[in-house]
Amino acid sequence: MTTRRNFIRNTSIAGLGLVAVPGFANTSFSAADKLNIGLIGVGLRGTNHLQNLLLRKDVNVTAICDLDDNRIAIAKKHIAEAKGKVPKVFGANDLDYKNLLALQEVDAVIIATPWLWHTRMTVDAMEAGKYAGVEVSASNTLEECWDLVNTHERTGTHMMILENVNYRRDVLAVLNMVKQNVFGEMVHYRCGYQHDLRHVKFNDGKTAYGKGVEFGEKGISESKWRTNHSVKRNADVYPTHGLGPIAVMADVNRGNRFVSMTSHASKGIGLHNYIVKEGGKDHTNANVKFKQGDVITSTIDTANGETIIITHDCNLPRPYSLGFRAQGANGLWEVDGSRIYVEGESEPHKWDEAQPWLDKYDHPLWKKYGEYALNAGHGGMDFFVLNSFVESAKQNIAPPLDAYDAAAWSAVTPLSEVSIANNGEPQDFPDFTRGLWMKRTPYQWMKEMY
Amino acid sequence: MTTRRNFIRNTSIAGLGLVAVPGFANTSFSAADKLNIGLIGVGLRGTNHLQNLLLRKDVNVTAICDLDDNRIAIAKKHIAEAKGKVPKVFGANDLDYKNLLALQEVDAVIIATPWLWHTRMTVDAMEAGKYAGVEVSASNTLEECWDLVNTHERTGTHMMILENVNYRRDVLAVLNMVKQNVFGEMVHYRCGYQHDLRHVKFNDGKTAYGKGVEFGEKGISESKWRTNHSVKRNADVYPTHGLGPIAVMADVNRGNRFVSMTSHASKGIGLHNYIVKEGGKDHTNANVKFKQGDVITSTIDTANGETIIITHDCNLPRPYSLGFRAQGANGLWEVDGSRIYVEGESEPHKWDEAQPWLDKYDHPLWKKYGEYALNAGHGGMDFFVLNSFVESAKQNIAPPLDAYDAAAWSAVTPLSEVSIANNGEPQDFPDFTRGLWMKRTPYQWMKEMY
Numbered sequence: 001m002t003t004r005r006n007f008i009r010n011t012s013i014a015g016l017g018l019v020a021v022p023g024f025a026n027t028s029f030s031a032a033d034k035l036n037i038g039l040i041g042v043g044l045r046g047t048n049h050l051q052n053l054l055l056r057k058d059v060n061v062t063a064i065c066d067l068d069d070n071r072i073a074i075a076k077k078h079i080a081e082a083k084g085k086v087p088k089v090f091g092a093n094d095l096d097y098k099n100l101l102a103l104q105e106v107d108a109v110i111i112a113t114p115w116l117w118h119t120r121m122t123v124d125a126m127e128a129g130k131y132a133g134v135e136v137s138a139s140n141t142l143e144e145c146w147d148l149v150n151t152h153e154r155t156g157t158h159m160m161i162l163e164n165v166n167y168r169r170d171v172l173a174v175l176n177m178v179k180q181n182v183f184g185e186m187v188h189y190r191c192g193y194q195h196d197l198r199h200v201k202f203n204d205g206k207t208a209y210g211k212g213v214e215f216g217e218k219g220i221s222e223s224k225w226r227t228n229h230s231v232k233r234n235a236d237v238y239p240t241h242g243l244g245p246i247a248v249m250a251d252v253n254r255g256n257r258f259v260s261m262t263s264h265a266s267k268g269i270g271l272h273n274y275i276v277k278e279g280g281k282d283h284t285n286a287n288v289k290f291k292q293g294d295v296i297t298s299t300i301d302t303a304n305g306e307t308i309i310i311t312h313d314c315n316l317p318r319p320y321s322l323g324f325r326a327q328g329a330n331g332l333w334e335v336d337g338s339r340i341y342v343e344g345e346s347e348p349h350k351w352d353e354a355q356p357w358l359d360k361y362d363h364p365l366w367k368k369y370g371e372y373a374l375n376a377g378h379g380g381m382d383f384f385v386l387n388s389f390v391e392s393a394k395q396n397i398a399p400p401l402d403a404y405d406a407a408a409w410s411a412v413t414p415l416s417e418v419s420i421a422n423n424g425e426p427q428d429f430p431d432f433t434r435g436l437w438m439k440r441t442p443y444q445w446m447k448e449m450y
Numbered sequence: 451m452t453t454r455r456n457f458i459r460n461t462s463i464a465g466l467g468l469v470a471v472p473g474f475a476n477t478s479f480s481a482a483d484k485l486n487i488g489l490i491g492v493g494l495r496g497t498n499h500l501q502n503l504l505l506r507k508d509v510n511v512t513a514i515c516d517l518d519d520n521r522i523a524i525a526k527k528h529i530a531e532a533k534g535k536v537p538k539v540f541g542a543n544d545l546d547y548k549n550l551l552a553l554q555e556v557d558a559v560i561i562a563t564p565w566l567w568h569t570r571m572t573v574d575a576m577e578a579g580k581y582a583g584v585e586v587s588a589s590n591t592l593e594e595c596w597d598l599v600n601t602h603e604r605t606g607t608h609m610m611i612l613e614n615v616n617y618r619r620d621v622l623a624v625l626n627m628v629k630q631n632v633f634g635e636m637v638h639y640r641c642g643y644q645h646d647l648r649h650v651k652f653n654d655g656k657t658a659y660g661k662g663v664e665f666g667e668k669g670i671s672e673s674k675w676r677t678n679h680s681v682k683r684n685a686d687v688y689p690t691h692g693l694g695p696i697a698v699m700a701d702v703n704r705g706n707r708f709v710s711m712t713s714h715a716s717k718g719i720g721l722h723n724y725i726v727k728e729g730g731k732d733h734t735n736a737n738v739k740f741k742q743g744d745v746i747t748s749t750i751d752t753a754n755g756e757t758i759i760i761t762h763d764c765n766l767p768r769p770y771s772l773g774f775r776a777q778g779a780n781g782l783w784e785v786d787g788s789r790i791y792v793e794g795e796s797e798p799h800k801w802d803e804a805q806p807w808l809d810k811y812d813h814p815l816w817k818k819y820g821e822y823a824l825n826a827g828h829g830g831m832d833f834f835v836l837n838s839f840v841e842s843a844k845q846n847i848a849p850p851l852d853a854y855d856a857a858a859w860s861a862v863t864p865l866s867e868v869s870i871a872n873n874g875e876p877q878d879f880p881d882f883t884r885g886l887w888m889k890r891t892p893y894q895w896m897k898e899m900y
Contacts, residue, residue: 187716187766188745262712262874266637267755273779295638295777297757299747305717307747316637317793318782319801327745329723332768337787343767349646351769424712424876
């Protein structure tokens with residue numbers, strides 16, 4: 001097992017310019033320096049991370065955990081094919097992950113489990129001294145948001161929220177434009193998760209996607225656990241794919257913060273309609289009352305005077321869009337229509353096609369590793385978020401997307417729920433930094449290492 | 451002067467199919483049957499209406515009113531060129547319009563004056579028994595909204611809010627799609643006024659648009675009165691171009707109503723920046739504090755469970771967009787990106803280009819009169835809104851966009867102001883129909899007469 005000291009030593013080497021590329025390619029890390037990773041949850045998402053990890057020369061996957069023997073078998077097969085050492089296996093019961101966390105041969109964990117487990121497992125990981133990466137969204141309640149922050153502060157262990165969209169090529173190019181002041185002082189943002197998930201929330205209990213109207217006990221994969229959140233909660237239950245990128249552009253928790261928010265839910269008819277259409281009106285699930293509105297609109301006020309609209313739109317037929325807008329005093333980007341306007345550069349009152357701007361401001365990371373990342377199976381944005389996690393964990397330094405970010409972004413779920421239940425009443429965001437947002441400086445996003 | 455009785459008689463003729471086309475073209479109306487119209491306000495907008503009226507064979511412009519002699523001269527010249535009778539002229543002082551309203555030879559008036567006069571003049575017109583058309587937005591305060599409704603109900607005189615965007619070709623095609631249930635049960639709408647008005651809010655006191663940073667006493671045209679609303683009010687002061695079309699799609703006041711709303715304002719920096727950039731930091735107006743946020747976001751809950759997002763975005767550099775979305779259980783239209791998705795028709799998860807859909811569902815009115823309307827000088831959507839006003843006034847029947855609509859749409863301004871001032875606190879809409887929305891049936895929009 002590599003010690004923290006080793007990582008710090010290696011960091012200082014990197015700082016001297018002796019390490020030119022990170023560990024996924026040629027590297028100065030010896031086998032002894034490898035980061036030992038445990039995977040908690042090797043469902044579809046966890047397996048995706050596993051496959052990307054197995055391509056790296058600077059990590060060992062030393063342990064895996066899942067309740068589903070089939071998923072364990074698949075993961076072991078992947079590891080064997082990559083000529084990795086046979087991992088220790090956990091999953092005998094719901095809490096067996098704690099035995100994984102007790103292993104000496106685990107430095108860091110990646111948590112890709114159902115939402116209700118995210119905070120519990122991340123907290124336990126930090127308590128065990130394991131550098132923790134957690135899939136989105138991180139928390140279900142405000143108390144859980146605080147659990148992440150308080151545990152991080154008390155233990156000194158780091159956690160990262162693994163928001164891959166923060167590493168999308170257009171998102172990082174626009175972040176570059178924001179940082180270079182192309183849009184001027186920022187004023188307004190939009191984002192959201194607009195993704196027809198009906199084929200994900202329901203299946204036939206055999207295939208994960210595309211068929212059937214079962215969920216919960218009779219479903220498999222995401223339908224087994226995710227759909228219940230649509231039954232029970234009228235809230236934006238999945239805010240981070242949109243809000244994560246915007247929070248970084250707006251320096252949230254680093255000179256800015258979310259102050260308050262109102263939320264509105266439309267009627268919820270999409271999931272019921274889908275059940276009736278695909279399963280017939282006599283199917284048992286046609287009687288299920290879904291609390292979740294089909295389109296949920298939240299508007300945040302920030303300390304620096306920007307507004308942010310977040311949309312959750314996952315129950316109706318529609319093409320995918322994260323609905324991004326980043327708007328400043330000199331211009332704006334809109335992902336819908338793929339367009340950018342910059343005063344003094346664009347023809348007055350006419351949109352530019354976004355792509356030439358995105359190419360011009362391509363992020364250093366994508367310039368350097370884009371070709372590798374985009375090769376089949378290397379994950380695209382997933383490569384970058386994982387790379388950031390591994391590099392941060394190797395150095396045992398604070399990751400770009402930390403406990404405060406995980407807490408602030410995830411707080412949208414419980415706050416939207418209360419606002420909706422109270423006719424759109426504004427809800428204050430807790431200041432998870434306890435005032436430190438005023439002195440925390442923006443993360444240095446424009447480097448090319450990770 | 452044509453009496454109401456004449457109009458009603460003519461209507462019944464029309465009902466028998468004896469009048470094939472409305473009065474703007476060949477018509478059975480004799481000169482004696484013409485609608486006598488007075489124009490209150492012949493600035494740029496009023497003159498536009500005047501020019502379109504002068505093309506019609508079924509109206510006389512019998513009186514005009516404006517405080518500005520230059521505008522009166524221009525209007526008289528247009529009337530003379532169209533071989534119209536010399537109109538009576540008013541404008542000796544702020545209240546001289548009341549003398550116009552006292553004329554026997556005025557059946558109807560069109561009010562195109564600064565916003566602060568809209569409700570006062572419309573109320574006075576109804577009191578005088580004149581069928582009143584008022585430019586957008588109709589009211590500045592909630593009390594004014596009630597004034598429109600109460601005066602209409604007490605006098606029995608009709609008023610129409612002249613929202614031209616309700617007659618935009620794409621808007622009417624989408625309305626047609628909504629009415630034909632192409633999108634299924636409706637769930638969510640978006641709209642707004644996103645228009646860089648900096649060149650309108652400021653000028654050099656000589657030319658209306660494009661130069662200078664003066665406003666108020668030193669400005670001319672819109673900058674003379676409109677800009678002050680950005681100085682004094684942090685509110686969505688111009689909601690109807692977006693909300694009017696959506697309100698009709700949602701049957702607001704006719705089986706549905708606006709229930710409550712929250713509003714958020716971003717910081718306001720656009721107008722100050724513009725003054726500094728164009729006029730220098732030492733220009734007197736660089737000291738003006740503008741209360742209005744640059745991007746104002748309001749979200750309405752309706753009685754039928756839809757949500758509607760309205761945007762006001764007029765102080766920053768950006769290309770024009772009204773930002774429409776109409777989303778239902780089976781699909782949606784988004785004006786940004788010009789795209790439509792209809793489940794079962796579109797390729798799954800892929801947008802269709804909107805235009806073929808809009809062509810297919812082209813509104814009967816546009817099919818019939820589109821070519822005429824689009825000919826140079828005939829106004830496009832302005833032709834249709836004016837045609838609707840004239841035809842409704844000739845028959846002295848309730849117009850498609852009535853006092854209840856004017857009140858409900860305009861209420862967004864004062865309600866957004868209070869919500870913003872109270873951290874996004876939800877504001878209830880008054881029920882301007884006093885409960886009648888439950889039994890009022892949707893207006894029959896799909897006819898081809900007006």
